[in-house]
Amino acid sequence: MTGSATYQSVFLRDLRLSTAHSLVTQSGAPGQGLPNETPTRYLQALIDGLCELSLRDPLTGLANRRHFRSVLEREVDRMARSGEAALLLMLDIDHFKKINDTHGHIAGDMVLQSVARTLLGCVRPMDTLARYGGEEFAIVLPSCQATYGRAIAERIREAVESTMIRVSPALALNVSVSIGGAYALQWIRSTTQLWIERADNQLYQAKSAGRNRICIEEQPDSTVSAEEKSMLFGPLSTYYPPADVDRSTVPLADASGRHTGR
Template identity: 45%
Template sequence: MSKKTRKCNCDFAEDTCKKEPEFEQLRTQIHDLQEQIQQLTELVRTDALTGLYNHRYFREALHREVERTQRTGADCCLVLIDLDHFKLVNDTWGHEVGNLALKHAANLIRFTIRPMDLPCRYGGEEFALLFPSTPLITSKQIAERIRDILEKTPLECENHSIKLTASFGIASYSANSLLTEDQLIEKADQQLYLAKNQGRNQVCAAISEQNHYPQVSQEEKDLLNNLFDNNQ
């Protein structure tokens, strides 16, 4: 009695089944390519020195958060941070130590913020933070924690302890705000300069610009009530 040929139980036709190892190799290659694309995407939007998001990505993220606020009604906040007297660090210790100071500050920022927050290197010794769905009072609390931990955690370098402080400017954005994205940045920048002018190493904040709707007069209210009553 001849043996029966065992049929393949897989979902592929017989010819396709024989090529399953080739398909598996192709799937592996596709997965590797996807990982490489993801890594390249991270490089494009990440600042090489600090590991935070770069200025280009910051503008994209700001646009998304403004649109999200308009859609959901939940406020967002922008925080600008500038390291105090950073030129003195470079002049005293050199640019290599200055770069270490920027990395140090970036790591403290990353450690202190929430997973939902977006930390960016805005340029030079300046950083920007986006706080999605966050009211002004909460943003001020987070900024104050960053300011405090930065002040209390000096950079230890070359047997020296280098103290760093920073000034903070915050602007909030609500769904009925009149501000454009550039104006929101300008508003936060104004608060940053205020913090610097008031002695540095502090947090200053501005409330969101609200639309001002015209008030209905009592005479207009009475007229509307009369119209409503007459239609009954």
């Protein structure tokens, strides 16, 4: 808004809110309605509800791809600043097309919902679990050290494999998942697309190797030493003489700070 913008009252009766109202109320808990004490509270609750719907997958209730990508962008930025490890897991339900073809799409939807609930029971509150698309899911795990990544992925794989999914009174199914993973590059401002591609490549390898297994990319050694951090974040005056000093008389320094002469 600019300084010259004018404000005027808006009456709810002049807005077409019936569709938005239905979407928000139908997606909430039974009996939970929008507040109606004041028009402002009602409208704010309606806007908040629509924002929440725009970030959720309607079938599983998980974060959707839009929300997932925004979380991934923040995590890449945090990684570049802090250097803490973070793991991205991409998961795909094995032979899902066969489930749809054999038992129907309703059974397929029930499988997706069941797997989503199982995955929710395997992640921490700080993790982000999303339905990436179709039968594929994604999990962003901040502060996940390389020594624990494979164990976490194996626990997820076992949990899905051991869960019986009842799709009708006479039919129960078991499914498995293939999992690919990649760590964010520490101290490097990479891109979300590159991170996804690296994890997706590992998922492809897991499926090519027979499915129902895990492939996690080896994390490169990106440890930054104390001396390197000092060079990256220390004051420039440590390495560069003031502007009024004849630089030809100042000895050079190597990466460790030792003078090397000319």
